[in-house]
Amino acid sequence: MEGNSFIQVVPLEYFIILCSVLFCLGVLGVLVRKNAIIILGCVELMLNSVNLLLAAFSSYKGDGNGQILVFFIMVVAAAEVAVGLAIIAMMYRNTKSVDISIFNKLRG
Amino acid sequence: MENLVYAIILLPLLGFLINGLFGKNLPKMVVGTLATLVVFVSFCITVSLFLKFDAESQPVIVRAFEWFRISGIQINFGFQIDQLSLMMMMIITGIGSLIHLYSIGYMSHDKGFYKFFTYLNLFIFSMLLLVMGSNYLILFIGWEGVGLCSYLLIGFWYTNKEYGAAARKAFIMNRIGDLGMIIGIFMIASQTNAVDFLSVAENSSKFALDSPIIIFITGSLFIGAMGKSAQIPLFTWLPDAMAGPTPVSALIHAATMVTAGIYLVVRSNFLFSLAPTTMDGILFIGLLTALVAAFIGLRQNDIKKVLAYSTVSQLGFMFVAVGIGAYTTAMFHLMTHAFFKALLFLGSGSVIHAMSDEQDMRLMGGLKKKIPITHITFLIGTLAISGFPFLSGMISKDEILTNAYGKNPIIWVILFAIAAMTAIYMFRAYYLTFHGEFRGTAEQEKHLHESPKTMTIPLIILAGLSVVGGFINLPHFIGHGNYSKLAHWLESIYVYDVELPEVAFGTEMILLGLTVLMFFVVWFIVKNIYVTKKKMALPDEKYSGWERLSNKKLFLDELYNATFVRFIEGLGVGGNMFDKGILNKFSDFIGIGAEDSGRAAKRLQNGNVENYVLIMSLAIGIILIVNFILQ
Numbered sequence: 001m002e003g004n005s006f007i008q009v010v011p012l013e014y015f016i017i018l019c020s021v022l023f024c025l026g027v028l029g030v031l032v033r034k035n036a037i038i039i040l041g042c043v044e045l046m047l048n049s050v051n052l053l054l055a056a057f058s059s060y061k062g063d064g065n066g067q068i069l070v071f072f073i074m075v076v077a078a079a080e081v082a083v084g085l086a087i088i089a090m091m092y093r094n095t096k097s098v099d100i101s102i103f104n105k106l107r108g
Numbered sequence: 109m110e111n112l113v114y115a116i117i118l119l120p121l122l123g124f125l126i127n128g129l130f131g132k133n134l135p136k137m138v139v140g141t142l143a144t145l146v147v148f149v150s151f152c153i154t155v156s157l158f159l160k161f162d163a164e165s166q167p168v169i170v171r172a173f174e175w176f177r178i179s180g181i182q183i184n185f186g187f188q189i190d191q192l193s194l195m196m197m198m199i200i201t202g203i204g205s206l207i208h209l210y211s212i213g214y215m216s217h218d219k220g221f222y223k224f225f226t227y228l229n230l231f232i233f234s235m236l237l238l239v240m241g242s243n244y245l246i247l248f249i250g251w252e253g254v255g256l257c258s259y260l261l262i263g264f265w266y267t268n269k270e271y272g273a274a275a276r277k278a279f280i281m282n283r284i285g286d287l288g289m290i291i292g293i294f295m296i297a298s299q300t301n302a303v304d305f306l307s308v309a310e311n312s313s314k315f316a317l318d319s320p321i322i323i324f325i326t327g328s329l330f331i332g333a334m335g336k337s338a339q340i341p342l343f344t345w346l347p348d349a350m351a352g353p354t355p356v357s358a359l360i361h362a363a364t365m366v367t368a369g370i371y372l373v374v375r376s377n378f379l380f381s382l383a384p385t386t387m388d389g390i391l392f393i394g395l396l397t398a399l400v401a402a403f404i405g406l407r408q409n410d411i412k413k414v415l416a417y418s419t420v421s422q423l424g425f426m427f428v429a430v431g432i433g434a435y436t437t438a439m440f441h442l443m444t445h446a447f448f449k450a451l452l453f454l455g456s457g458s459v460i461h462a463m464s465d466e467q468d469m470r471l472m473g474g475l476k477k478k479i480p481i482t483h484i485t486f487l488i489g490t491l492a493i494s495g496f497p498f499l500s501g502m503i504s505k506d507e508i509l510t511n512a513y514g515k516n517p518i519i520w521v522i523l524f525a526i527a528a529m530t531a532i533y534m535f536r537a538y539y540l541t542f543h544g545e546f547r548g549t550a551e552q553e554k555h556l557h558e559s560p561k562t563m564t565i566p567l568i569i570l571a572g573l574s575v576v577g578g579f580i581n582l583p584h585f586i587g588h589g590n591y592s593k594l595a596h597w598l599e600s601i602y603v604y605d606v607e608l609p610e611v612a613f614g615t616e617m618i619l620l621g622l623t624v625l626m627f628f629v630v631w632f633i634v635k636n637i638y639v640t641k642k643k644m645a646l647p648d649e650k651y652s653g654w655e656r657l658s659n660k661k662l663f664l665d666e667l668y669n670a671t672f673v674r675f676i677e678g679l680g681v682g683g684n685m686f687d688k689g690i691l692n693k694f695s696d697f698i699g700i701g702a703e704d705s706g707r708a709a710k711r712l713q714n715g716n717v718e719n720y721v722l723i724m725s726l727a728i729g730i731i732l733i734v735n736f737i738l739q
Contacts, residue, residue, distance in 0.1 A: 030721050039717075104715025 008060065015056035022049035036088045036098040040081070047077050109157075113170045113187050116153050116197065117236045119146040124229035131222030140212035143225035147208050147232050151201035158194050163597050165191070167306065169242055181301055188242035188305060192601045195439065195594075196239035196371055199446050203363045204232045206566035210454050211355040213562035214461060224264065224353065231257035235364050239371060243304035244293045247372070251289065251336065254365045255282045261360060262352040274348040281345040285335015289372075292328030296379075299325070309378040309603045318384055326379050326386040329372060330393075337369025337423050340397045344665055346420055350412040354457030357412060362419050362453050363446035370426045370442050374435045378603035381433070391431025391515075395522055398424025400662065402529040406536075407658035409645050410467045411456045414537045418493065419449055421530060425508055428523065433606040434511040436595045440581045441508060443594075444500035447577045448492040451570035455486035458559045458567065459541060464552050469540040470645045471552075476542040478556045481564045483542050485571040490538045492574040494531035495627040503578030506623060510583070510616055514609030520619070527623060531630040539638035540645060585613055 022045060029042030051070045058066025092098050123146035131139050167190035175185040208228060215224050234253025241247040263275030297303050299321060300311035315322040333339070338346035349361050360366070373380055373390070380387060398421045405417035422445050429438035460467055462479050476483045492501040505527060513520040546553055558564070581594035611619075637643045651659045660666075712723075 027721075027725050031718055031725070100717055103717075107713055107715030 012056065012060055015053060019049045019053040019056075022046075022052070034099050034101050036091060036100050037085075039100065040084050040088065043084075044077065044081065047073070109160075109168065110170050112153050112157060113168075113189060113240070114172075116150045116157075116201070117187070117233065117240060119150045119153075120229045120233040120236065122146060124226055124233055127222055127229060128226040131226055134222065136216065136221050139222045139225050140208075143229050144205060144208040144212065146229065147201055148205040150232070150236070151198070151205050154194065154197045154201050157189065158198060161189075161191065161194060163191065163599060165600075169306070171242075175245075181297060181303065183243065183245060183303060185246065186242040186304075187240040187246075189240065190601055191597050192371075192375060192439070193239045195443070195598070197236060199443055200232065200235050200239065200364050203446055203450050203570075204228075204235075204359060206569055207355050207359040207363075207450065207454070210358075210457070210563050210566040211353075213560040214355055214457055215353065216560075218353075220264065224261075227257055227260050227264070228355075228359070231261070231360060231365075235368075238368055242306075243302075244296060244308075245303055247375075248290065248293060251332070251368065252286065254360070254368065255279065255286070255336070258282075258349065258360050258365055261356040262349045264352055264356070268351070271351040274345075274351040278345040278349050281342050282335045285332045285342055288328045288330070288335070289332025292325050292332065295321070295325045295328060305375065312378045312382065312603070315379075315382050317382055322379060322383045323385050326376070326383040327389070329376055329379070330386060330390055333369030333372050333427075334393065335369075336372075337366050337427070338397075338420050339369070339393050339423065339427060340400060343397060343401065343420050344661075344668065347413055347416040347661070350410070350416050354412065354453060354460060357416070358450045358453030358457065361416070362449040366419065366423060367426070367442045367446070370423070370430060370438050373427075373430050374439055374601075377435055377601070377606075380430075381602075381604040381606060387431050387433060389431075390427050391519070394424045394427025394429075394431055395519065396424070397421070398428065398526045399522060400664075402526045402533070404658055404661045405533040406529060407651060407655050408533070409469050409648070409659075411459065411469050411472075411537060411541060412453070412467055414469075414533055415449070415452050415456060418452075418530065418533065419445075421526065422449065422493070425505065425523070425526075428512060428519070429508045432511050432515045432608070434508070434608055435602065435606065436581075436598050437504070437507045437511055439598060440594050441504040444492070444504040444574070444577045447570055448489045448499075448501050448574040451485060451567065451574050452489040452493065454563070454567055454570065455482055455489055458482040458563055459486070461559055461563070462556050463548060464555050466548060466552060469537060470647075471548045472541045472546075473544040473548075474542070474546040475556070479558045481558060481567060485564075485567040486542070487538060488571040488574055490534045494534050494631070495527060495623055497624050497627075498578065500574050500577035500579075502623075502627075503582065506620060507581070507583065509623060510611050510619060511608060513615070513619055514611045524623065524626065528626050528630055531627055532634055535631060535634035536638060536645075539634065543639050544642060583616070585616065 026042045026044075026046030026049060029045065030039050033039055033042065051073055054066050054073075055070050058064065058070075088098060091103065095102065123143050127134075127139055127143055134142075167188055169186055169188055171184050171186040173185050175183045177183065208225070211224065211228065215221050218224065231254060234250045234257055236250070238247055238250025238254060241250060259275050259279040262278050263272050266272050266275070293303065296308055300308050300314075302308050302311060335342045346361060346366065350357055352361070380390075401417045401420035401424060405414055405421060408414045408417060422441070426438045426441050426445070429435075429441060458479065459472065459475060459482060462475065462482070463472060466472065488499075492499040495502040495505060509520055509523050509527070512523050579591070582591035584592055646655075648659060657663070712719075
């Protein structure tokens with residue numbers, strides 16, 4: 001535990017609560033919003049709340065692997081966002097709208 | 109020796125294959141000659157084997173290959189040649205070749221000529237397999253094979269619906285018997301760990317006399333024999349089997365196949381001798397069958413039906429002999445019966461041929477002059493079966509009667525009455541057919557002609573055999589048994605000694621005198637009725653009292669229809685209702701249920717992503733909570 005960073009000044013519980021709140025906000029956003037871009041943002045929010053938690057655990061455990069994993073996740077997330085935004089752009093081109101409630105062609 | 113045995117059985121198979129595969133394109137002459145020749149060559153080889161054998165010879169086992177092995181029982185595909193099988197083989201191939209020859213003439217106008225000979229050859233092959241097989245399973249293959257051929261040949265003119273029904277009736281009745289038979293074979297295999305005759309005979313000593321298990325085994329085998337040999341209650345198929353061409357009736361349904369039941373019992377003598385209870389059962393069934401069939405035969409007007417009931421009745425005689433324990437006597441009567449009944453059937457075929465396919469005796473009459481050879485040979489057959497002194501039928505039947513008297517005089521009285529009935533219906537058939545005025549149409553009269561040589565030659569040969577056939581087993585009192593050749597010949601096949609009750613010489617002479625006297629009295633009376641008084645057979649609906657009972661076959665078919673057939677039909681209707689009402693509903697329910705649940709579940713997939721996510725997050729939440737609580 002020696003050489004601990006200042007981050008440990010903040011108790012771990014705070015990180016957990018913060019991350020949970022962020023995650024729930026993300027879920028809520030995905031559930032209630034109709035705008036595809038906002039939904040995408042909310043998905044990113046959930047992802048990053050988890051990232052933050054990962055980094056916090058990693059730091060508390062004194063094991064750097066977790067933080068390296070976070071970098072990888074961020075790279076993948078960037079690629080994902082690129083694809084997601086491209087899809088949304090195509091949706092907009094076809095329908096002049098980013099409201100996902102009209103994309104229900106796959107209903108049974 | 110081995111090669112000869114193979115040749116005997118493979119030749120008919122070869123004939124069957126050639127005629128079956130190429131017969132359609134071969135000329136009729138070739139088909140008929142080939143089929144007859146293979147059987148005749150088989151006969152010649154059998155005779156050569158026979159000459160090498162004598163009464164003391166050991167059975168020869170020809171082992172072709174190991175067939176299969178199951179739980180320690182090795183089952184070989186092999187043949188057993190001994191005195192009994194040689195005797196049967198001689199009858200089958202000998203009478204078989206005569207009937208093949210006859211069929212060339214009889215079937216010459218038929219479109220299915222090649223098919224007929226194909227079936228006949230297959231029949232000879234199966235029948236040989238039946239009597240040559242060295243174990244019960246091969247016997248069973250032959251047994252089923254002859255059943256199949258019988259079915260095919262009864263339904264030979266299958267475009268006639270009634271004939272097809274007769275064929276099915278024969279097939280189904282035989283299946284009932286075969287079930288008993290196969291149960292018997294399985295019991296033998298499980299009790300003695302063997303199915304070949306020699307080993308079973310060796311192991312049979314472990315059965316206690318009259319123990320339940322031996323009664324069960326022999327009883328099962330006898331049920332098989334009952335089906336094949338047309339005994340009560342499984343006999344009604346045989347009269348219907350007359351739907352087939354007449355040579356078939358002669359070969360299969362008189363001379364050979366129907367005697368397979370007798371062969372089975374005699375072959376299994378080492379089992380049956382241990383079960384006196386079964387033997388008494390056989391005696392009773394045989395007696396009842398002989399009586400009922402003879403009674404029905406009295407007022408039949410179809411010439412072939414008379415002969416059919418006569419066959420059933422004579423088979424009953426044979427089973428009576430078997431039931432007494434007089435196996436040799438049964439085999440003796442089997443042989444003489446094969447001669448004279450084949451002769452009578454072929455004779456009736458010749459009559460039917462001459463009468464342009466008319467079978468009703470009421471529409472015949474006066475054929476004596478028109479078809480003299482048929483007339484003489486038919487008369488010889490009639491005399492032989494009715495008991496004219498020293499003809500084959502009289503000698504063998506008398507042996508049965510004498511043995512029956514030794515067993516119990518009451519049996520003798522019943523058999524005596526049946527013998528009298530036999531003489532009555534045979535002479536009635538003879539006089540109605542050949543004497544009096546011609547009663548057919550003018551058209552038929554114009555066509556009346558003696559049959560071709562291929563048909564009359566077998567008749568003459570069989571007539572000769574019917575006359576002298578009895579001399580191979582003359583009664584014991586002539587020459588102190590030196591002329592009881594057959595009894596001596598068959599001695600070695602009996603594993604256990606059978607004690608036949610002795611009948612004093614004086615008594616035997618009196619019995620003999622009575623039967624001969626009875627024969628001449630019956631002959632005189634019947635001749636008086638049908639020739640001197642010119643009494644005519646009535647139309648079917650004019651019969652009353654016992655005549656109606658006899659003419660209507662004791663209403664047995666109606667009885668079977670009202671009970672068994674109705675019962676099975678009821679089962680069928682019930683099964684149909686169960687199938688439609690319950691099984692169908694159930695399977696429908698599965699389909700409808702899947703459809704409905706699908707329709708309900710499809711609402712979940714409404715295309716709104718939020719819904720999916722909501723369900724997903726709720727589910728995750730529930731899992732988390734449950735997980736938390738469980739911890």
